[in-house]
Amino acid sequence: MSEYSCLIVEDSPMMRQLLVFALARVKNLRVTEADDGVDGLRKLASARYDIIVTDINMPIMDGLKLVKRVRSDPTHKDTPIIIITTEGSLEDRQRALQLGANAYITKPIQAPQVIATVKELLKIE
Amino acid sequence: MGERSEDKRHAPQPAGADSRGVGSAHKPSTPPPDLRRERDEILQSFTRGARLTEQFAAEHERLRERLLLLEAENAQLRTQLEADDAVRRLLEKIEGLEVEKRELLSRTERAEKETSQFSARFSEVETEFANLANLFVASNQLHASLSPRGVVRRIKEVLAQLVGAESYAMYLCNADGSELVPIASEGVAGEQLTAVRVDGSKVGEVVRNGTAYVDEERDSSRFDMDDPPAVIPLMVDESLVGAIAIFATLGQKSRFSTMDFELFKLLGQHAAAALVSACLFSKAERKLPGLEAFLDLSV
Numbered sequence: 001m002s003e004y005s006c007l008i009v010e011d012s013p014m015m016r017q018l019l020v021f022a023l024a025r026v027k028n029l030r031v032t033e034a035d036d037g038v039d040g041l042r043k044l045a046s047a048r049y050d051i052i053v054t055d056i057n058m059p060i061m062d063g064l065k066l067v068k069r070v071r072s073d074p075t076h077k078d079t080p081i082i083i084i085t086t087e088g089s090l091e092d093r094q095r096a097l098q099l100g101a102n103a104y105i106t107k108p109i110q111a112p113q114v115i116a117t118v119k120e121l122l123k124i125e
Numbered sequence: 126m127g128e129r130s131e132d133k134r135h136a137p138q139p140a141g142a143d144s145r146g147v148g149s150a151h152k153p154s155t156p157p158p159d160l161r162r163e164r165d166e167i168l169q170s171f172t173r174g175a176r177l178t179e180q181f182a183a184e185h186e187r188l189r190e191r192l193l194l195l196e197a198e199n200a201q202l203r204t205q206l207e208a209d210d211a212v213r214r215l216l217e218k219i220e221g222l223e224v225e226k227r228e229l230l231s232r233t234e235r236a237e238k239e240t241s242q243f244s245a246r247f248s249e250v251e252t253e254f255a256n257l258a259n260l261f262v263a264s265n266q267l268h269a270s271l272s273p274r275g276v277v278r279r280i281k282e283v284l285a286q287l288v289g290a291e292s293y294a295m296y297l298c299n300a301d302g303s304e305l306v307p308i309a310s311e312g313v314a315g316e317q318l319t320a321v322r323v324d325g326s327k328v329g330e331v332v333r334n335g336t337a338y339v340d341e342e343r344d345s346s347r348f349d350m351d352d353p354p355a356v357i358p359l360m361v362d363e364s365l366v367g368a369i370a371i372f373a374t375l376g377q378k379s380r381f382s383t384m385d386f387e388l389f390k391l392l393g394q395h396a397a398a399a400l401v402s403a404c405l406f407s408k409a410e411r412k413l414p415g416l417e418a419f420l421d422l423s424v
Contacts, residue, residue, distance in 0.1 A: 014266045014282045021258040025251070086285065086375060106377050108289035111255030112248070 037061025
């Protein structure tokens with residue numbers, strides 16, 4: 001059975017913990033955590049991931065910049081990205097999607113929604 | 126029958142008759158009347174025999190044809206009977222299959238119902254698991270810091286990330302319990318955030334009663350400081366020490382959920398306690414109490 005890897009980029013330890021709990025429900029998914037965009041890029045430079053889940057509002061490098069950088073990197077340009085943010089406006093959603101994000105989840109997050117989105121993008125039954 | 130005709134053909138000639146016709150060539154003679162009669166009788170008999178033979182032959186032919194016809198008919202009937210048997214067997218088979226089909230459909234229906242129930246139950250369990258995870262994370266985070274600032278930051282995170290609060294404030298009672306002083310807030314302009322009287326304010330009313338106020342009917346994303354959609358009393362060791370007022374939730378969240386009520390309970394019982402513990406620890410210059418502090422617990 002295939003094993004998948006997920007990179008969570010989130011500055012809030014609480015949100016990271018929540019996402020880790022939620023994604024633990026997805027079989028054969030290995031989760032790696034990053035504190036912010038810069039840490040996320042560092043981790044992306046040393047390993048390949050099947051999916052990236054990132055917050056938008058983060059210090060040092062926000063989620064939108066991270067999406068832009070990931071999409072310009074040939075190694076990760078096709079990696080699915082899920083944006084998680086408190087912003088619920090259509091404008092933010094469109095901006096994230098235009099930059100190359102594949103899905104958009106607004107806070108407060110619902111674990112079943114996160115699980116369903118990850119499974120859909122990884123094409124897991 | 127043929128033998129008899131043969132016999133008749135070789136019947137003894139009448140006396141005086143020349144069998145080679147020599148006598149008739151020389152002297153035509155008329156047979157005597159009794160011989161003529163006998164000859165006629167023989168001829169008649171022969172003719173009758175021939176006719177009878179023809180009749181027998183015809184009858185034989187007819188019977189043979191009839192037999193062939195009957196055999197053909199019999200074969201046809203046998204085929205038909207076999208076909209009828211086959212049809213009967215097929216009908217029985219169809220009936221059996223129909224019963225089987227009905228049973229399978231019934232089983233499929235039962236299985237679908239069970240699957241549906243299982244899916245619903247699975248979904249409930251997943252939601253329950255997610256809720257428990259939320260509560261665990263919130264509780265874990267509230268007690269993860271021993272600095273007052275860290276605790277306040279975590280309370281704010283629980284409100285923002287888990288409840289989805291956009292504007293809120295945390296109040297603590299002053300020494301005489303007459304006023305509620307804001308100690309932390311988000312999404313509220315500085316000039317709006319002032320101390321409120323315990324008497325005569327929605328937040329104060331909740332602190333007096335000790336019962337959380339949550340308006341489930343209205344749109345909680347509409348900002349209202351005077352009549353917040355949710356106010357949660359904060360307790361320390363069964364004493365009311367303050368409250369958290371949520372003035373507005375995020376735009377995409379217009380109603381509080383069951384999970385929010387659980388989080389409100391958790392915050393009410395743990396937020397102030399975590400804050401007080403952090404303050405005491407801070408006042409003790411972050412020194413852990415010595416072993417002697419625990420020896421008198423008499424547990």
